[in-house]
Amino acid sequence: MIKLKIRPEYAVLYGVDESSVLMPSAGETIRDYVVRSGIGKEENILPVVNNRAKPWDYSFSEGDVLEIYPMAASG
Amino acid sequence: MKGYWGRILSIDLSDSAITAITPDERLYRDYIGGSGIGARLLYDMTGPETDPLGPDNPIIWMTGPFTGTKVPTSGRHQITSRSPLTGIFGESDAGGRFGTALKRSGWDGVIVKGMSDKPVIIVIRDDKVTIEPAGGVWGKDTFYTDKHMKERFGPSCETSCIGVAGEKLVPISCIGHDGENARMAGRCGFGAVMGSKKLKAVAVIGNRETEIADPERLMAQQKKMVPIIVEKTKGMHLLGTAGGTAAAEKMGDIPVQNWRRGNWPDAEKITGQVMADTILTKNYYCASCPIGCGRDVEIKNGKWAGVKGAGPEYETLGLMGGSCLVNDLEAITYAADLCNRHGVDTIEAGSAVAMAMECFEKGFLSRDELDGINAEWGSAEALVALTEKICSAEGVGKLLGLGVAGMARKIPGAESFAVHVKGLTFPAHDPRCFNTLALGYATSNRGACHLSSSAYFFEKTAVMPEFGYEKPRQRYTEGGEGLLNFHAQNLMGLMDSLKMCKFTIYGGVNVTEICEWYEAVTGIKTSVKEMAETGERIFNLKRLYNIRLGLRRKDDRLPERILSTPRRDEGTGDYTPDLEPMLDEYYRVRGWDDDGVPKPETIERLGLS
Numbered sequence: 111m112i113k114l115k116i117r118p119e120y121a122v123l124y125g126v127d128e129s130s131v132l133m134p135s136a137g138e139t140i141r142d143y144v145v146r147s148g149i150g151k152e153e154n155i156l157p158v159v160n161n162r163a164k165p166w167d168y169s170f171s172e173g174d175v176l177e178i179y180p181m182a183a184s185g
Numbered sequence: 186m187k188g189y190w191g192r193i194l195s196i197d198l199s200d201s202a203i204t205a206i207t208p209d210e211r212l213y214r215d216y217i218g219g220s221g222i223g224a225r226l227l228y229d230m231t232g233p234e235t236d237p238l239g240p241d242n243p244i245i246w247m248t249g250p251f252t253g254t255k256v257p258t259s260g261r262h263q264i265t266s267r268s269p270l271t272g273i274f275g276e277s278d279a280g281g282r283f284g285t286a287l288k289r290s291g292w293d294g295v296i297v298k299g300m301s302d303k304p305v306i307i308v309i310r311d312d313k314v315t316i317e318p319a320g321g322v323w324g325k326d327t328f329y330t331d332k333h334m335k336e337r338f339g340p341s342c343e344t345s346c347i348g349v350a351g352e353k354l355v356p357i358s359c360i361g362h363d364g365e366n367a368r369m370a371g372r373c374g375f376g377a378v379m380g381s382k383k384l385k386a387v388a389v390i391g392n393r394e395t396e397i398a399d400p401e402r403l404m405a406q407q408k409k410m411v412p413i414i415v416e417k418t419k420g421m422h423l424l425g426t427a428g429g430t431a432a433a434e435k436m437g438d439i440p441v442q443n444w445r446r447g448n449w450p451d452a453e454k455i456t457g458q459v460m461a462d463t464i465l466t467k468n469y470y471c472a473s474c475p476i477g478c479g480r481d482v483e484i485k486n487g488k489w490a491g492v493k494g495a496g497p498e499y500e501t502l503g504l505m506g507g508s509c510l511v512n513d514l515e516a517i518t519y520a521a522d523l524c525n526r527h528g529v530d531t532i533e534a535g536s537a538v539a540m541a542m543e544c545f546e547k548g549f550l551s552r553d554e555l556d557g558i559n560a561e562w563g564s565a566e567a568l569v570a571l572t573e574k575i576c577s578a579e580g581v582g583k584l585l586g587l588g589v590a591g592m593a594r595k596i597p598g599a600e601s602f603a604v605h606v607k608g609l610t611f612p613a614h615d616p617r618c619f620n621t622l623a624l625g626y627a628t629s630n631r632g633a634c635h636l637s638s639s640a641y642f643f644e645k646t647a648v649m650p651e652f653g654y655e656k657p658r659q660r661y662t663e664g665g666e667g668l669l670n671f672h673a674q675n676l677m678g679l680m681d682s683l684k685m686c687k688f689t690i691y692g693g694v695n696v697t698e699i700c701e702w703y704e705a706v707t708g709i710k711t712s713v714k715e716m717a718e719t720g721e722r723i724f725n726l727k728r729l730y731n732i733r734l735g736l737r738r739k740d741d742r743l744p745e746r747i748l749s750t751p752r753r754d755e756g757t758g759d760y761t762p763d764l765e766p767m768l769d770e771y772y773r774v775r776g777w778d779d780d781g782v783p784k785p786e787t788i789e790r791l792g793l794s
């Protein structure tokens with residue numbers, strides 16, 4: 111089981127309702143999951159897995175916690 | 186030549202001479218405007234012997250061909266001078282409305298040299314240019330000065346002015362625009378350059394528009410690009426630059442405790458979201474901008490009540506927040522407001538306070554030496570008290586107002602934790618988070634500057650398809666940092682010359698769109714290759730300015746703390762940048778020798794002989 115948390119600022123920005131989003135699966139890459147779930151565009155997302163910013167080709171393992179942060183520009 | 190007036194105003198404050206320069210068209214072709222023409226003028230007007238605070242150092246306000254047009258985010262101008270903070274080439278870009286007003290006054294730019302005996306202001310009303318006594322605005326803050334000028338010269342008057350810090354020649358002082366909306370030309374200590382000339386303000390009232398070569402083409406491009414820019418930068422509109430704060434902490438980008446550690450969960454308390462939920466009143470838009478990343482805030486109650494105006498940017502939150510471990514958004518906003526009013530760079534001020542906190546912890550500065558301020562990490566009271574000292578240039582504020590490099594020169598042993606390159610402190614982006622940023626900081630012509638290459642944009646979300654970057658680069662990819670910085674620095678120099686906000690890059694703007702706008706505005710046919718080469722010429726000219734001052738590879742450094750101390754957080758792990766191989770690749774790509782000097786054939790190719 112992989113847990114998904116969507117940061118409130120991402121949810122507000124892109125109008126995503128966490129309760130209705132498809133969950134990631136073990137073995138799937140972050141990139142594939144984002145496309146499959148329709149959660150948003152790569153360019154708008156900073157994916158954080160187990161509290162660590164991860165590359166797009168990272169494959170999920172059982173027990174991972176994925177957090178979706180907005181990749182808002184900063185200065 | 187459309188998009189320009191073809192004339193630059195020159196004012197000598199020593200003898201009150203006011204003249205119009207009509208540069209050769211070649212200058213506009215080769216250096217475009219803004220940063221490029223500013224650099225060319227500075228190169229030609231100064232030499233190694235020029236004292237940054239002497240009469241021979243000019244201060245140059247330049248617009249670009251896009252300024253004053255409908256090109257999105259083009260309401261900007263560039264200020265160029267030799268920096269009193271670093272002693273080397275200096276420049277600072279600002280948004281707001283001053284650039285547009287200057288362009289509409291019928292001038293492409295203003296050069297001010299010499300020195301007045303008494304405090305003065307310069308007033309530009311189209312062709313009528315006067316030097317007038319500063320009168321009651323000398324000794325007043327930037328908000329008051331801007332308001333006073335509007336009352337005196339009418340609501341369309343826009344002002345570029347200094348606060349008390351610039352008058353007192355504080356090395357980290359800066360130049361303010363737009364009054365309480367505080368669009369600051371923050372970096373390089375230019376407040377002190379104006380102060381040394383006893384120039385309080387340049388006030389501009391302009392009502393003319395430059396001719397556009399092809400208005401229909403410009404309009405078509407607007408219609409195509411503005412909705413894309415607006416959609417892609419929605420986050421910046423809603424949350425401002427501060428919207429990236431929480432993500433920056435996760436990635437390992439935000440400075441924490443004077444750049445000596447990683448995680449800082451308290452970043453959650455100072456995010457753009459928190460600002461939006463608490464003190465935000467409305468968005469602020471620079472002229473011609475569809476994004477509106479600026480924050481207007483108000484603090485009505487509590488200890489830090491009384492602030493009404495610009496809210497803190499990400500950079501300010503990073504330095505005054507993360508780097509000082511201060512998690513009180515209202516206290517940071519209050520300290521930033523002090524800086525805006527007094528005309529002080531919040532990046533340098535936040536960095537100086539963090540360094541003072543570390544000096545206090547290590548026993549390098551006692552409480553007595555800190556004027557009784559208990560400079561403990563995380564103390565919001567200490568942040569505000571030390572910022573007040575910097576702004577008024579009193580007591581220990583004189584030491585902190587030197588900036589971190591100047592502080593390190595005065596405090597034995599402190600150089601090991603003074604975080605700067607070439608005398609300019611780091612903005613709130615960590616080169617241990619993006620290796621391209623490490624090289625970008627080391628080679629930026631004005632010192633540690635995140636906007637000179639903005640290479641880290643291309644490790645986050647941005648792309649440069651024209652140069653082979655179809656997708657954002659993965660962080661920590663090894664090799665290629667030199668090539669990416671080459672392209673990014675050339676592009677950023679170009680944007681600073683045309684005058685466009687770099688946040689449009691997040692909005693999908695690239696060189697192809699820039700060429701389209703340039704042709705529509707000026708009527709000059711161009712290409713991606715030619716534009717890129719113009720950016721390259723401008724970057725190399727600034728490099729040659731510093732080479733003439735004796736700078737070489739030895740100066741393309743990163744501070745000891747960054748090279749030797751990993752953040753050890755979840756975002757960056759044990760990474761520290763390995764700069765030497767990156768420099769080797771970069772010099773090769775740039776056509777420079779091993780010591781970082783442009784080779785004769787490079788100088789020749791770029792027409793810089």
Ligand code: SF4
Nearest residue numbers: 280471474476478686
């Ligand atoms: S994006 Fe922000 S900084 Fe850039 S021009 Fe617009 S309001 Fe100004």
